[in-house]
Amino acid sequence: MSEIILTPDSRPLGKSGLMVSPIAWGMWRFGHASPEQGRALIEAAFAAGVTLFDTADIYGFNGSGGFGDAEALLGRIFAESPDLRARMVLATKGGIAPPVPYDSSAPYLAAALDASLRRLQTDQVDLYQIHRPDILAHPQETARALEDMVAAGKVRAVGVSNYTVAQTTALASFLTIPLASHQPEFSPLELEPITGGLLDLAMERDMAILAWSPLGGGRIGDPQDERSRGVTAALDIVANQAGVSRAAAAYSWIMAHPARAIPIVGTQNVTRIAEIADAFKPRWTRQSWYDVLIASRGERLP
Secondary structure, eight states: OOEEOOOOOOEEOTTSSOEEOSSEEEOTTGGGSOHHHHHHHHHHHHHTTOOEEEOOTTTTOOSSSOTTHHHHHHHHHHHHOHHHHHHSEEEEEEOBOTTSOBOOOHHHHHHHHHHHHHHHTOSOEEEEEEOSOOTTSOHHHHHHHHHHHHHTTSEEEEEEESOOHHHHHHHHHTOSSOEEEEEOBOBTTBOHHHHTSHHHHHHHHTOEEEEBSTTGGGTTTSOOSHHHHHHHHHHHHHHHHHTOOHHHHHHHHHHTSTTOOEEEEOOOOHHHHHGGGGGGSOOEEHHHHHHHHHHHHTSOOO
C-alpha cells in the first residue's frame, strides 16, 4: 500500500509569491515571556525549520488588558536583534476590537494595521489576516481596505481567519489580489474544514490553509472522552511506528491532506518546539489516515 511522504521543503503561501515552511509557530501565549525568553523560543523555532511566524494584535489580551502584548514583545526583540525579522515570514491579524467585538470597516483595519506595525517596530508585515468576520462589514469595503494595505507597501499578502466558505468567496469576489491564506481551526478533532468544504475551496483557489489549535485545544495530549481516546489511539499507532510523539503524528495527519495545510504549533516550550521536525517522520497509508478520520467522526464512512 502506498504511503504519503511528507517533506520539510518550503512551499508557496498560496499565490502570494512568498515561500514558507510547512509548519508555522504561533504566538498566542508569547506576550508573557521576557525578551530573552522570547528570542530563545524564536531561535528554537528557526532551528526546527520554521520560517512562518504567526501573531495577532489580540494576542496577550486577558479580557481587560494586554491587547497588543505579543506584538509589542516581538517588536522589542526585533529592536535588539534586527536580523531576526529578516529571517522570518511574519504574519499578524487584526479585526477583533474588544468589547465590540469585531470591526472590519476600512478605517478600523487601516488603524489596526498601523498600530500593529508600531508595536512590531517594522514597516511591513508579510501576511495580514482578518482575524474574525465582521458581520456588519460589507465585503467590498473590507476588500478595498486590504488592497490599500498592499498598495501602500505595508503588507505583502492578505488572508482571513475563521471565515466560512461563503464569507471567503464573497470577499474574494471583490478583491483584485488573491487571498493568500485562510486560518481555520483544524485538527484530528475539528473536521469542519474537511466537512464544510473549506479545504476543497483552498485547493480550487490555491489558498494556503494555516491550521490553528492543531492539537484540539490540548485534548489530543489529554483525551477525556471516548471520541478523543479513539482518535489518540489511532494516532498512537502511527506515532509509535515512527518513534515520535502523538503531537508530531497529529501535525503530520493535518499535513497529509492534499490541501497541504500548515499546522501552527503553539507550544512555548523550547524542547517541544525542537520536536517540530518529527512531524515529517510518520508515514501514512490511506488506511491509517482514514482510521483517524473515522475515529473522529464516530461512525464508519458510507
